[in-house]
Amino acid sequence: MIVPMSHILAFSGAMFFMGFACVLAQRNLIMILIGVEVMLNAVGLTLVGASALWGQVDGQIFVIFLMAMTSAEVSISLAMVVYLHRRSKTLEADAFSGMKG
Amino acid sequence: MNPNLLFIIPLLPLAAAVVNAVAGQFLPRRLSEGIAVGAVGFSTIATLLLWPLVDAEGVRAELYTWIASGDLRIPVEIVFDPLSASMTLMVVFVSTLIHLYAVGYMREERDYARFFALLNLFVFAMLTIVLADNLLLLFLGWEGVGFCSYALIGYWYREKKNADAGRKAFLVTRTGDVFLGIALLWLFSLTGTLSITGINQAAFDFGSGTLLLLTLLLLAGACGKSAQLPLMTWLPDAMAGPTPVSALIHAATMVTAGVYLLARLFPLVSLSSTGMAVIAAIGAASALYAASCAVAQREIKKVLAYSTMSQVGFMFLAIGVGAVGAAMFHLFTHAFFKALLFMGAGCAIHLTGENDIFRMGGLGRRAPLVFWTFLAGALCLAGAPLTSGFFSKDAILLATFAGGGVFQRILWGVAAATALLTVFYTFRLVYLVFAGSPRAAGEAHRLPGVMRWTLPPLAVLALAGGLLNLPVAWGGSGVLNSFLGRFAGREIHASHALEWGLAGLATLLFVLGWLLARLRYRPFPEERISPARDFLLRGWEADRLVSAVIVRPFTSLARILWQRGDRKGIDGFLEGTGHLLMAMGEGLRRATTGRLHSYLGGFAWGLIALLGWMLLRYAF
Numbered sequence: 001m002i003v004p005m006s007h008i009l010a011f012s013g014a015m016f017f018m019g020f021a022c023v024l025a026q027r028n029l030i031m032i033l034i035g036v037e038v039m040l041n042a043v044g045l046t047l048v049g050a051s052a053l054w055g056q057v058d059g060q061i062f063v064i065f066l067m068a069m070t071s072a073e074v075s076i077s078l079a080m081v082v083y084l085h086r087r088s089k090t091l092e093a094d095a096f097s098g099m100k101g
Numbered sequence: 102m103n104p105n106l107l108f109i110i111p112l113l114p115l116a117a118a119v120v121n122a123v124a125g126q127f128l129p130r131r132l133s134e135g136i137a138v139g140a141v142g143f144s145t146i147a148t149l150l151l152w153p154l155v156d157a158e159g160v161r162a163e164l165y166t167w168i169a170s171g172d173l174r175i176p177v178e179i180v181f182d183p184l185s186a187s188m189t190l191m192v193v194f195v196s197t198l199i200h201l202y203a204v205g206y207m208r209e210e211r212d213y214a215r216f217f218a219l220l221n222l223f224v225f226a227m228l229t230i231v232l233a234d235n236l237l238l239l240f241l242g243w244e245g246v247g248f249c250s251y252a253l254i255g256y257w258y259r260e261k262k263n264a265d266a267g268r269k270a271f272l273v274t275r276t277g278d279v280f281l282g283i284a285l286l287w288l289f290s291l292t293g294t295l296s297i298t299g300i301n302q303a304a305f306d307f308g309s310g311t312l313l314l315l316t317l318l319l320l321a322g323a324c325g326k327s328a329q330l331p332l333m334t335w336l337p338d339a340m341a342g343p344t345p346v347s348a349l350i351h352a353a354t355m356v357t358a359g360v361y362l363l364a365r366l367f368p369l370v371s372l373s374s375t376g377m378a379v380i381a382a383i384g385a386a387s388a389l390y391a392a393s394c395a396v397a398q399r400e401i402k403k404v405l406a407y408s409t410m411s412q413v414g415f416m417f418l419a420i421g422v423g424a425v426g427a428a429m430f431h432l433f434t435h436a437f438f439k440a441l442l443f444m445g446a447g448c449a450i451h452l453t454g455e456n457d458i459f460r461m462g463g464l465g466r467r468a469p470l471v472f473w474t475f476l477a478g479a480l481c482l483a484g485a486p487l488t489s490g491f492f493s494k495d496a497i498l499l500a501t502f503a504g505g506g507v508f509q510r511i512l513w514g515v516a517a518a519t520a521l522l523t524v525f526y527t528f529r530l531v532y533l534v535f536a537g538s539p540r541a542a543g544e545a546h547r548l549p550g551v552m553r554w555t556l557p558p559l560a561v562l563a564l565a566g567g568l569l570n571l572p573v574a575w576g577g578s579g580v581l582n583s584f585l586g587r588f589a590g591r592e593i594h595a596s597h598a599l600e601w602g603l604a605g606l607a608t609l610l611f612v613l614g615w616l617l618a619r620l621r622y623r624p625f626p627e628e629r630i631s632p633a634r635d636f637l638l639r640g641w642e643a644d645r646l647v648s649a650v651i652v653r654p655f656t657s658l659a660r661i662l663w664q665r666g667d668r669k670g671i672d673g674f675l676e677g678t679g680h681l682l683m684a685m686g687e688g689l690r691r692a693t694t695g696r697l698h699s700y701l702g703g704f705a706w707g708l709i710a711l712l713g714w715m716l717l718r719y720a721f
Binding site for chain 2: 018023024032065093094097098099100
């Protein structure tokens with residue numbers, strides 16, 4: 001392997017935490033979704049790296065599934081974002097508390 | 102003759118009961134009545150035809166095995182020995198006459214099918230008691246008569262008073278039945294059989310303590326059914342039922358079932374002398390108690406009810422002193438004259454539309470036949486010389502006196518005093534109802550012929566019943582005693598001089614009681630109200646005593662259990678658990694804010710905790 005595993009792990013970890021920081025810090029729903037995408041890709045990168053390390057193809061297949069699933073998820077969540085924006089003219093995450101118990 | 106034919110006797114009334122219960126309302130009235138009367142009548146004929154089967158050891162017939170489980174085997178088996186045969190004949194014969202009488206008495210009732218179905222079912226259950234050769238089968242009949250008694254006392258159930266009387270009779274007799282049930286189970290565990298013959302044979306090996314307890318348990322069962330102290334309060338109230346029911350169930354047959362039970366198990370009972378003494382004492386006490394109550398009663402049927410209790414007390418006394426023959430003799434004569442008296446009372450009630458003897462009067466001239474037959478019954482009850490009651494009561498008094506000890510002498514004194522009271526209240530009844538001028542204000546009915554013409558046969562039987570068992574001293578041969586043979590209990594050893602002396606004394610008591618009643622009641626007196634009269638009228642306040650000693654403590658215990666135990670304890674615990682969980686839910690509710698960032702914060706903290714834990718594990 002050209003790139004050592006430790007580098008891959010460090011890179012994807014950093015990416016994961018940057019995505020997570022984005023999710024936590026941003027107030028805008030679209031930015032939060034972007035953060036989630038970044039986290040997902042970090043996980044995907046780890047899977048590909050690990051699959052290359054052990055010479056198993058499963059991890060890579062899993063990543064393809066992950067991509068398909070992510071595209072579906074994004075399409076649904078963007079549709080919801082559009083709907084929410086139409087309803088209340090804002091994309092502030094704190095403006096929505098309909099799930100309050 | 103085939104002994105299996107014996108099953109016809111109890112099964113005919115059962116079949117009629119089923120027909121009347123299922124289809125009675127759709128049959129023409131005459132047919133329904135005809136089935137009821139005919140079934141019992143044919144039973145009587147069958148009993149007479151099968152009479153030659155009787156032998157001293159008893160003929161047995163088995164229909165099928167009712168219950169078989171391990172060692173326990175309960176066949177439906179009946180036995181036809183002198184004791185059960187004579188009792189059967191009495192039951193079916195008296196039942197036939199009373200059924201006929203009931204046709205007249207219930208003429209205006211619309212619910213005749215229910216009445217006749219229950220009456221026939223009663224006869225079946227009673228015959229089961231009488232013929233059963235097995236205590237469990239006997240118990241089946243025992244409960245059956247209890248149920249029929251309950252349903253017939255409450256026949257006019259639309260009035261709450263009648264339904265209450267039925268319930269009371271059911272509950273009080275059930276109290277006695279519990280003891281009988283315990284005795285049955287105990288006998289089975291001791292002997293491994295429930296056959297009466299087997300138990301009587303095995304009884305010789307029991308210890309004396311066991312025998313005493315068993316006797317007391319059986320006595321308690323008998324007391325409940327026969328309305329003896331202390332389970333007697335139901336009988337006066339049971340008069341709420343129709344008069345034929347009172348005549349059949351509460352005078353002639355069911356209330357004597359207790360006596361019959363003790364006579365059946367006499368070989369067992371007689372082994373415990375203490376138990377016998379208790380039986381005799383209960384009998385004498387009940388006799389005196391009931392006679393004293395009868396003196397003050399106002400309702401014609403309640404006088405007769407207390408008198409029944411008193412006479413059954415005499416029978417218990419006879420069993421207690423070992424004179425089963427005398428007890429059965431009194432049972433038969435009592436069945437005749439008391440059924441007659443009840444039927445006469447029913448006629449009097451019908452004629453005047455009144456229950457209260459102080460508002461009757463003057464019936465002697467209006468209905469001579471009723472008067473003469475009622476007088477015949479009254480003479481027997483009072484024990485007028487040469488009537489059946491005279492001989493049968495005398496036999497009991499003689500047997501008691503001949504017992505010898507101080508205890509027996511005391512019992513004899515109580516019984517003699519009771520006999521005097523009996524004469525007094527009997528003639529009080531006769532004078533108040535039949536003498537003087539009519540005082541009734543109620544609506545009078547015409548008397549159907551079938552009600553009047555069932556009286557004379559019973560009157561003849563009652564007057565001549567003494568011939569059944571005429572003592573040797575009077576030139577007879579004690580037919581019933583020799584017929585009963587080994588069932589007649591102990592031999593009574595008494596000189597003829599003693600017999601004549603006691604008979605003379607009984608005559609004296611009769612004349613004395615009659616004169617007292619004549620002086621007091623012939624010129625119609627206004628009723629005197631006094632505390633003593635009220636005390637006797639309410640049966641020595643027995644109902645109030647029962648309610649104070651048993652009912653009220655039971656009610657308050659039930660209330661404590663209900664409010665403390667059920668409401669506060671069980672409900673409190675369950676509802677408390679529910680409240681706790683709801684409070685916890687309320688607390689958790691605050692965690693769900695509905696805002697995205699608090700959830701994401703939760704994820705972050707969770708992640709930190711997870712990573713921290715892994716770091717710690719990795720580090721150490």
